[in-house]
Amino acid sequence: MTLQCDRSAWNAKRRKRYAEDLEHRERRKAQHRAYYAVHKEQIKERQRRRSWAKKLSDFWRRLARFYGISREQYEALLAQQGGVCGICRKPPQEPLCVDHSHATGRVRGLLCRKCNTALGSFDDDVSVMAAGIAYLRKAAADLGTHRLASRPSCRYGEHSRKS
Numbered sequence: 001m002t003l004q005c006d007r008s009a010w011n012a013k014r015r016k017r018y019a020e021d022l023e024h025r026e027r028r029k030a031q032h033r034a035y036y037a038v039h040k041e042q043i044k045e046r047q048r049r050r051s052w053a054k055k056l057s058d059f060w061r062r063l064a065r066f067y068g069i070s071r072e073q074y075e076a077l078l079a080q081q082g083g084v085c086g087i088c089r090k091p092p093q094e095p096l097c098v099d100h101s102h103a104t105g106r107v108r109g110l111l112c113r114k115c116n117t118a119l120g121s122f123d124d125d126v127s128v129m130a131a132g133i134a135y136l137r138k139a140a141a142d143l144g145t146h147r148l149a150s151r152p153s154c155r156y157g158e159h160s161r162k163s
Contacts, residue, residue, distance in 0.1 A: 059095055067098045067107055074098070077110050085112040087119075 018025050036043065060071050069077075084091050086099065086109040096110035102124060111119070122128045 063098065067100060069098070069107060074110075077107070081110055085110070085115055087111055087115040 018028065060074075063069050063071070063074055078096065082089075085096060090112060092112055094113070097113055097116040099108045099111045099116055099119065100106060101108060119129075122132065
């Protein structure tokens with residue numbers, strides 16, 4: 001306990017000197033810059049490893065906290081779906097999102113971010129999704145009669161016009 005008090009007093013003195021002594025501060029900054037210049041690659045690699053490991057550990061912790069499933073259950077769900085998104089069937093570029101019912105909290109499956117966002121945008125309402133599907137089918141049928149310009153330079157609201 002005494003060691004902790006001594007250390008905090010010593011740290012307070014160091015912080016005070018750094019704050020008040022401009023020459024000392026510039027000398028310390030120069031030392032840190034020189035160290036960084038020599039060890040830049042090792043420092044960046046260490047940061048990358050820590051960052052990736054932290055993201056992964058946070059991901060597994062969130063699964064348990066929000067959805068009540070373990071890493072093994074997540075991996076079992078992923079294997080059950082063949083390692084792909086439950087809707088678009090594409091292989092993931094990043095860990096798949098856990099899709100769950102907002103009413104019951106029950107996990108339904110794993111989805112890619114785009115599919116999960118789409119379901120969320122429709123508030124998990126089947127009738128709204130069915131209306132969206134009907135809209136897309138009608139638009140596909142009408143595509144032959146009315147077309148927007150398919151040029152990459154075409155912006156929203158600008159239709160192709162013959163001059």
